[in-house]
Amino acid sequence: MKILVTGSNGFMGKNLIAELKNQTGHEIYEFDRETSKVRLANYCKDAEFVFHLAGVNRPENTEEFMEGNFGFTSELLDLLKQANNTCPIMLSSSIQAELDNPYGESKRAGEELLKSYQKDTGSKVYIYRFANLYGKWSRPNYNTVVATFCYKIARGEEVSINDSSASIDFCYIDDVVNELLKCLNGSPSLKDGFGFVPEIDSLTIGELKDLIVSFKESRQTLSLPKLDCRIEKNLYSTYLSFLPENQFSYPLKMNVDNRGSFTEFLRTPDRGQVSVNISKPGITKGNHWHHTKNEKFLVVSGTGVIRFRKIDSDEVIEYFISGEKLEVVDIPVGYTHNIENLGESDMVTLMWVNEPFDPENPDTYYVEV
The missing domain is CATH 2.60.120.10 (Jelly Rolls)
Structure with a gap:
């Protein structure tokens, strides 16, 4: 298939494209901030499926939320309409779309835009409200608390916690990619009108910190994490991806x-x-x-x-x-x-x-x- 991925250089985009490339036969159109809009227009003419992953998480001012999460979505849909392309579209939204904050409002606006587009064109639309995603190639101090904790703890830096008892739902990037491939193949997981990733795990912030600290200490204790526990196994893999490149090895006694x-x-x-x-x-x-x-x-x-x-x-x-x-x-x-x-x-x-x-x-x- 000819597949357009917006936000191709982001956390989710990199992981999705890497797996799509593992599957032979796909032609992938990658779009990010550096790609020209002329090229995007050409992509919109030929695409047979669109993964719309581009968005704004941490802008310098709140107005950029609406510009990045609503404005660009509107621009993308207009280009598809001009090309008379009614291919399926998957939108990466957030559980914060349920909240009344600038980020949530911009995500919700993007969702409503896509729903209207579906009514106007008959295109298949899949909206995913993702929980807190984590995994390799995420960015510390940007994508997720997991990335921030892994990066800082691996380097011996302190991490600050406001409420260690606060519980968070986490979703691993490999599970996200597997779900997106199901969506591409026409069999997404759906609930209450939204796509979802079935594999969700919960931890408190304190538990998350303690686990990641134990990963760092494992070089001295020589202990392995509980690999039969899904989130512990996945967090350990994520932690290793944040090791400083001059610290991949460690001595034994x-x-x-x-x-x-x-x-x-x-x-x-x-x-x-x-x-x-x-x-x-x-x-x-x-x-x-x-x-x-x-x-x-x-x-x-x-x-x-x-x-x-x-x-x-x-x-x-x-x-x-x-x-x-x-x-x-x-x-x-x-x-x-x-x-x-x-x-x-x-x-x-x-x-x-x-x-x-x-x-x-x-x-x-x-x-x-």
């Missing part, structure tokens, strides 16, 4: 001795802990067993052997492992075990354990294999 090193990488409250173990040639590590704690070992470089012995038996079981053939070895409870480097270079082993290490309850008992 390596516990080093003459045997090699042991470095914790990630930990979770419910999915265990991941570490990297490096053993020098000829070195044996382990010789202990657990009641409940269980592990998985994966040698990714070097060669060695993992030995097991049930603590009430004399039989020793051996598993030879190598980075040349990736193979996971389960470490069952009740077996004392060790791992020995049989090669001439360092042996690197990824180790997963079902619970983060707790020095108050280590569940680790020394017994030679």
Whole structure:
């Protein structure tokens, strides 16, 4: 399809266009503040669908609300009428259209204009009143509180909160894009005459701040967010998109001795802990067993052997492992075990354990294999 996207350089426009480009076959007409009105008129002649996302959020004076959100919409519809183009139009409005403030009034005026256009032309019109959108490519101090918090907290700046108990509905940009693609294909989600995004999550401002602070602190705690919680998963992805470009990496604490090193990488409250173990040639590590704690070992470089012995038996079981053939070895409870480097270079082993290490309850008992 030939698709016109106004506001193409904005937060929603960038994300929508990126996904439209992932789908082959579309010809996308991008319009933003820098695009000439002559080109817009040509776009309006050929467009088979219009995503009208352009608007004004934070102008220098309140008069610009009506000019940007009503005036430009009127201009766009006039160009479509002149071209006798009755293609479907999707309008990006806001939940603030229900409020009596300059921004809400300008959004509501744009909606009414589109409804009148539908009556006059018979064009299909879809009006979406979006909640607080968030995600990658949003602008701090402009689009959303999420962008502002992510940007400032990632840089160690203070964020100010007037009412930490105030609850806000949030809508993730990927869910918005998925809904807009449904609209493009003629199957929008509709309620009370408006399009809507079904996936909405609520948080208080205090909860939002605490979550984003925990993302920053996770580099020290090595903890991961709860990825089975939709908003926490999406907020973490958003936070990472705001990292300063010279701070993508962070060091880990390596516990080093003459045997090699042991470095914790990630930990979770419910999915265990991941570490990297490096053993020098000829070195044996382990010789202990657990009641409940269980592990998985994966040698990714070097060669060695993992030995097991049930603590009430004399039989020793051996598993030879190598980075040349990736193979996971389960470490069952009740077996004392060790791992020995049989090669001439360092042996690197990824180790997963079902619970983060707790020095108050280590569940680790020394017994030679």
